[in-house]
Amino acid sequence: MMKDNQFSLSDHDEATNNIEFALSKKVEYLNQLREAIKQQDDRLVYQLINQSRYAQLLLKKRSVSEMAVQEELVVKDYPQIQQYLSLKLISYLRDAYPFFYFEEMTVGKFKIHFGNWWDRKEFGYLDVLNVEFKFDEEELAKLAKSFELESTNKRVNTDKINQISTQNKERQELVDSQDERDAEKDKIREEMKRNSQEKGRPWDAGRIREERRVLKERLTKLTEMDEEANSAYQDIKSSETDVLSLAKEDTLIGYERQSVIGVFGDFEKFTKHNNELYSNYLSHLISQKGQVTE
Amino acid sequence: MAEKEKKLISTKSRLVEFNEQIKLSLNNGIKFTETLDILMNTQDKVELIDAAMSLMGYQLDTSYLTFPQKYSAADYCLLFFNRLMDLHDNETAILHFSEPRKALVHEIPGINAVDSFSFKIDDSDGAYYVAQESGASLFYLNLRKRMIRINSSAITNVLIVSYLEKLDAKAIKHLEMMLIDFATYLKEDYGFSVDLNLLDSGNPARYELAEDMLKRDVIDELFVLASENELMVEAGANNSAVLKLANSEITIYDQKQMGENDNEKWVIAVMDTTQEISWFDILLNEPFIRNWYLNNISELSIKSDPLIFK
Numbered sequence: 001m002m003k004d005n006q007f008s009l010s011d012h013d014e015a016t017n018n019i020e021f022a023l024s025k026k027v028e029y030l031n032q033l034r035e036a037i038k039q040q041d042d043r044l045v046y047q048l049i050n051q052s053r054y055a056q057l058l059l060k061k062r063s064v065s066e067m068a069v070q071e072e073l074v075v076k077d078y079p080q081i082q083q084y085l086s087l088k089l090i091s092y093l094r095d096a097y098p099f100f101y102f103e104e105m106t107v108g109k110f111k112i113h114f115g116n117w118w119d120r121k122e123f124g125y126l127d128v129l130n131v132e133f134k135f136d137e138e139e140l141a142k143l144a145k146s147f148e149l150e151s152t153n154k155r156v157n158t159d160k161i162n163q164i165s166t167q168n169k170e171r172q173e174l175v176d177s178q179d180e181r182d183a184e185k186d187k188i189r190e191e192m193k194r195n196s197q198e199k200g201r202p203w204d205a206g207r208i209r210e211e212r213r214v215l216k217e218r219l220t221k222l223t224e225m226d227e228e229a230n231s232a233y234q235d236i237k238s239s240e241t242d243v244l245s246l247a248k249e250d251t252l253i254g255y256e257r258q259s260v261i262g263v264f265g266d267f268e269k270f271t272k273h274n275n276e277l278y279s280n281y282l283s284h285l286i287s288q289k290g291q292v293t294e
Numbered sequence: 295m296a297e298k299e300k301k302l303i304s305t306k307s308r309l310v311e312f313n314e315q316i317k318l319s320l321n322n323g324i325k326f327t328e329t330l331d332i333l334m335n336t337q338d339k340v341e342l343i344d345a346a347m348s349l350m351g352y353q354l355d356t357s358y359l360t361f362p363q364k365y366s367a368a369d370y371c372l373l374f375f376n377r378l379m380d381l382h383d384n385e386t387a388i389l390h391f392s393e394p395r396k397a398l399v400h401e402i403p404g405i406n407a408v409d410s411f412s413f414k415i416d417d418s419d420g421a422y423y424v425a426q427e428s429g430a431s432l433f434y435l436n437l438r439k440r441m442i443r444i445n446s447s448a449i450t451n452v453l454i455v456s457y458l459e460k461l462d463a464k465a466i467k468h469l470e471m472m473l474i475d476f477a478t479y480l481k482e483d484y485g486f487s488v489d490l491n492l493l494d495s496g497n498p499a500r501y502e503l504a505e506d507m508l509k510r511d512v513i514d515e516l517f518v519l520a521s522e523n524e525l526m527v528e529a530g531a532n533n534s535a536v537l538k539l540a541n542s543e544i545t546i547y548d549q550k551q552m553g554e555n556d557n558e559k560w561v562i563a564v565m566d567t568t569q570e571i572s573w574f575d576i577l578l579n580e581p582f583i584r585n586w587y588l589n590n591i592s593e594l595s596i597k598s599d600p601l602i603f604k
Contacts, residue, residue: 118517118527118535119510241511248514251521 029070042088043285049074049081049129057278082108082128089128092281096273099259102126114139117255119248131278143260146253147267156253157246164239164246171232178229181222188219312358319359326354333373339381339483346374347437350419368413369398371421371435375413376400378479379472386472387411399426402472404465408457420602425452433473434602440484442477444491445603446501446596454577454584463578470574492596495572500549500561502597508560512590513546519582537583542566544576544583562596 029048036044047054049071055061074081090102090110100123101113110126112133124135146156192215198208264270273280329352333345350367376389387400392410400411413421414431419438422431430448435441457466474493480486492501513535517527520537530536534547545563549555564573573596577584587594 116528118513118529120529244511244514244518247518251518254521255526 026070026073030073033074037084041289042085043282043289045081045085046131046282046285053130053278054282058282078129079107079109086110086128088285089131089281090126092284093126096263096280098263099256114256115252115259117252119252121252121256131281133274133277135274142249142253143256144267146257155250157250161243161246161250164243168236168239171228171236174225174229175232178226181225181229185219185222188215188222191215192219315356315358319356322356323354323359323361326352333370333377336377337381339378342374342377342381343437343484346370350415350437366397367415368421371413371415371437372398372400374437375476378483379476382475382479384472384475384479386468386475402469404468405457405461408460409452428452428456431603433477434599440480441487442480443489443599443602444473444477444493446492446598447603449492449574450577450588450591450595453574455588458578458584466578467575470578489599490572491598492573492577495564495566495570495575497563497565497569499572500563501573503560503562503593504595504597505593506557506559508546508548508593512593515590516546516583516586519586523582539576539580542571542576 033045033048036042036048051071086102086104086108093100093102099115101116101120102110103113105111108128110128112123112126112135114121114123121139122136123139124133126132127134142156149155149158192212195208195212195215198204260267260270264273326349329345329348332341333349336342336345349370354361354364372389376387379386387402388406390399390401390410391397392399392412395412397412402411409425409427411423411425411432413435414424415421418436420434420436423433423435424431425448428448428451430452431445432448432452433445434443453466453469470493474490474495477486477488477490481488490499513527516535516537520527525537525539528536528538530545530547532547532551532553534545534552537544537546543565545565547561547563549559549561550557562573564571564576577587
């Protein structure tokens with residue numbers, strides 16, 4: 001009697017089959033991944049950890065196999081997987097991008113240094129799992145700009161440096177003309193004295209007042225210039241530091257540009273190779289494997 | 295009577311005493327000339343340095359006998375310098391009696407148009423080798439303490455700044471080699487303690503900056519200048535800066551970061567396969583590095599033995 005009031009349960013056998021099937025799929029996935037790693041088959045590892053990326057970028061297909069749902073099983077293992085994958089990837093990148101230097105920050109995470117020169121820039125990160133550069137946008141933009149400026153024979157900071165140089169020239173002139181200003185101030189003070197002693201007729205009062213106003217204005221202007229001249233020396237010194245850091249950046253970018261030209265020919269080809277890094281690298285792995293088995 | 299006799303005896307003894315003192319003084323003079331003979335003529339290196347030390351401290355005059363014509367301790371020291379070079383068949387400098395100064399000076403072919411050299415004795419039997427025009431001491435020599443110390447700032451100011459304006463690098467290199475040779479003979483013949491400082495061309499030589507810290511700006515400037523000269527300052531290990539030249543490699547680094555010292559201490563090192571190139575040679579032969587060094591001399595000046603050169 002009571003039994004009839006019970007909800008009917010799903011079929012236990014079916015449930016058993018379902019979970020068994022689901023787990024066996026997982027085991028199958030993990031076995032496959034483990035075997036790929038054991039065989040040092042990085043191409044397969046890349047395929048297994050991100051099927052859709054592999055299909056899209058390498059096979060140029062949208063279809064994703066059922067295994068894709070298992071990928072999340074290894075999310076927590078990403079650092080170790082990255083570390084594993086980094087060996088071959090970085091050795092490939094060292095050939096393809098001889099001007100990039102990779103520094104492992106934490107397990108599987110790599111910082112990119114551009115060049116082997118003094119104070120080379122940190123240029124972003126390497127995303128090992130996605131075989132992708134995460135460049136520092138600001139630095140990349142500066143490098144791009146240096147290519148744009150190629151035809152004008154200018155460097156990225158040329159205008160800024162010229163502007164500071166012009167400013168410094170003016171500052172120097174201000175310092176150099178101190179004697180002239182002192183002489184002129186003496187002259188104005190003389191004239192002011194004469195002006196204050198002038199006893200004109202009533203209708204001259206306006207003219208005298210106006211004269212005095214003009215003299216006072218000129219004196220104020222000269223005093224202001226004196227003050228500027230006083231700080232000019234310090235300004236010149238500190239702007240020399242600015243010029244140095246701008247010139248240094250130009251030098252850095254110049255080396256970066258030469259490196260890109262040396263390897264890729266121009267900025268467009270460099271960018272294209274960066275954008276297609278995933279498929280370039282995996283194709284490379286495939287071609288290498290072909291060589292090995294042959 | 296007794297009084298008169300006493301007087302006679304005392305007069306006689308005074309004469310005897312006087313005669314004895316003259317003899318002693320003459321003997322003292324004879325011994326002096328014998329020692330000077332040795333200094334001028336001996337072929338034995340030990341005799342040579344002993345004679346020099348003896349003459350440098352020689353009391354030739356006595357209250358009974360004085361010699362109006364004399365040479366000074368500085369002259370004997372210079373004579374020793376020359377004789378030691380002679381014994382090694384190295385005749386770089388010419389010993390010359392300077393009439394106006396009434397003293398011996400060194401004249402060095404190629405340099406003699408602008409400068410001459412002599413020693414200046416200090417109060418602890420040391421001698422400074424002084425460039426006459428500037429009065430700068432190129433090195434310190436102490437025969438008794440068996441030591442020689444090169445003065446980096448005088449070498450820089452005199453040889454690099456002053457001479458290079460008027461003379462060609464070859465003549466200056468000649469002078470550099472003479473100083474190195476002299477120091478080397480002192481070391482090999484007498485076991486002197488030698489600090490060649492910026493003249494040391496050995497690869498292990500570290501040219502210590504007088505200031506422990508070094509601002510990055512200073513290296514930035516070299517980086518930019520090198521690039522303008524078609525060269526590259528590279529990033530070396532542990533924050534060091536490396537500049538490769540045609541025949542040598544310069545490294546500027548902090549010994550603490552390199553694990554060579556407990557405290558921050560910036561040094562310059564110059565490496566080359568034959569170990570013939572010193573920091574001095576770099577300054578002499580690489581104009582842009584010289585300009586960089588001199589422009590930043592307050593930051594970059596190389597330390598000399600602080601006990602001697604303050």
